[in-house]
Amino acid sequence: MNLIIDTGNSGTKLVIMSENRKVSTERAENLSEQILDEFCSKNRIEKIIISTVTVTPVFLSGFAARRGALLHILSFRSKLPFPINYQTPETLGADRIAAIAGAFDLYPDSKILVIDAGTAITFDLLIDNKYEGGNISPGIDMRFRALNTYTGRLPLVNRSEFFTSPGINTRDAIIAGVITGVVYEINEYIRTFEEKHNGLKVIITGGDGLYLKERISESCIYLPDIVTDGLNYILEYNAK
Numbered sequence: 361m362n363l364i365i366d367t368g369n370s371g372t373k374l375v376i377m378s379e380n381r382k383v384s385t386e387r388a389e390n391l392s393e394q395i396l397d398e399f400c401s402k403n404r405i406e407k408i409i410i411s412t413v414t415v416t417p418v419f420l421s422g423f424a425a426r427r428g429a430l431l432h433i434l435s436f437r438s439k440l441p442f443p444i445n446y447q448t449p450e451t452l453g454a455d456r457i458a459a460i461a462g463a464f465d466l467y468p469d470s471k472i473l474v475i476d477a478g479t480a481i482t483f484d485l486l487i488d489n490k491y492e493g494g495n496i497s498p499g500i501d502m503r504f505r506a507l508n509t510y511t512g513r514l515p516l517v518n519r520s521e522f523f524t525s526p527g528i529n530t531r532d533a534i535i536a537g538v539i540t541g542v543v544y545e546i547n548e549y550i551r552t553f554e555e556k557h558n559g560l561k562v563i564i565t566g567g568d569g570l571y572l573k574e575r576i577s578e579s580c581i582y583l584p585d586i587v588t589d590g591l592n593y594i595l596e597y598n599a600k
Contacts, residue, residue: 361376361377361378361383361403361404361405361406362376362377362378362405362406362407362408362409362592362595362596363375363376363396363400363405363407363408363409363429364376364377364409364588364591364592364595365391365408365409365410365411365412365420366410366411366412366455366458366587366588366591367391367410367411367412367413367414368413368455368478368479369413369478369479369480370478370479370567371387371388371389371390372387372388372389372390372391373385373386373387373588374386374387374388374391374395374396374399375588375592376399376400376403376405377588377592380589380592382585382588383403384399384403386399391417392419393417393419393422393423396420396423397423400427404427405427405429406428406429406430407429407430407432407595407596407599408420408423408424408429408430408431408432408595409431409432409433409434409591409592409594409595410431410432410433410434411434411454411455411457411458411587411591412454413453413454413455416433430599432594432595432598432599434454434457434458434591434594435450435454436449436450436452436457438457438594438598439597439598440457440461440594440597441461441464441489441597442460442461442464442486442489442490442491443490443491444457444491445490445491445492445493446491446493453482455476455587456474456476456482456484456494457491457590457594458587458588458590458591458594459474459476459482459484459563459565459586459587459590460472460474460484460486460491460590461590461591461593461594461597462583462585462586462587462588462589462590462591462593463486463561463563463586463590464486464489464590464593465589465590465593466583466586466589467561468489469489470486470559470561471485471486471487471488471557471558471559471560471561472485472486472487472560472561472562472563473485473549473550473553473557473560473561473562473563474486474494474563474564474565474586475546475549475562475563475564475565475566475569475580476564476565476566476569476587477499477500477564477565477566477567477568477569477571477572478499478566478567478568479499479501479502480496480497480498480499480502481496481497481498481499481542481545481546481566481568482494482495482496482497483495483496483497483549483553485553485557487557495549497545499568500519500538500539500542500568500571503538503541503542504516504517504518504519504534504538507534507538514530514534515530515531515534517531517534517535519535519538519539519571520535523535523536523539524536525540539575542572543572543575543576546564546572546576546578547576547577547578550562550576550578550579550580551578554578561581562578562579562580562581563580563581563582563583563586564576564580564581564582564583565582565583565584565585565586565587569582569584570582570584
C-alpha cells in the first residue's frame with residue numbers, strides 16, 4: 361500500500377492507497393510521527409511520497425525505515441513522464457507538479473489547464489505532454505484578509521451564499537468584489553487559453569474548487585483528488 365502525504369498551507373492530507381483505490385483518508389493540522397503511526401497502524405505501507413510547501417519532517421525518514429517502506433520526497437528532481445518548461449524548476453510548487461501529473465495520467469496526450477483554488481489560485485498548462493508553466497493569483501480568503509489588513513476601515517468578512525451585487529453595504533461590496541472578481545478572472549483565463557489551445561480540457565480542484573465550479577460560466581471538470589492521484593502516480597512512476 362502507498363501512503364500519500366500532502367502538506368499545504370492549511371494542514372496535511374493523509375491518504376492510504378492500494379492499486380489506485382483510496383483505503384483511508386485523514387486531515388491533520390500539525391503532522392507528527394504519532395499521527396502517522398496511528399493512521400497507518402492497520403495497513404502495511406510499502407511506499408511513501410510527501411509533497412510539502414514547507415520542509416520535510418525530520419521524523420519521516422525514520423518512520424519509513426521502521427516500516428521498511430520506500431520514501432520519495434517530491435521535488436523538481438523527481439522523475440516525471442513529461443518535461444518541465446520552467447526557468448526556475450526548483451521554485452515550482454510540488455503540489456502544482458502533482459496536479460499536472462494527475463491530469464496527465466487521466467487525460468494522456470490532451471491539452472490541459474489545471475486550476476487549483478486554495479490559499480492561492482494556480483493556473484497550470486500541460487500542452488503536447490509538456491508542462492508549459494502557469495500563473496499564481498491570491499485565493500479568496502487571502503483577498504478578504506488583504507482588504508482588511510491593508511486598509512484603515514474595511515472589516516474582515518467571510519464569503520456568503522447571499523450578497524448583493526453591486527453591494528448595497530460595505531460587507532456585500534467586499535464579498536461581491538472578491539467573489540465576482542475571482543469568477544471573472546477564472547472565466548477569462550479559460551477563454552484566453554482555449555483561444556490559444558483548441559480542445560483544452562479544464563480541471564478545477566482545491567479547497568474552493570467546488571464553490572467556484574458552481575459559479576463560473578465556462579465549462580470545467582471538478583476533480584477534488586487530482587493532487588492525491590498525481591502524487592500516487594509519481595510515486596509509482598519513480599518506484600519502477
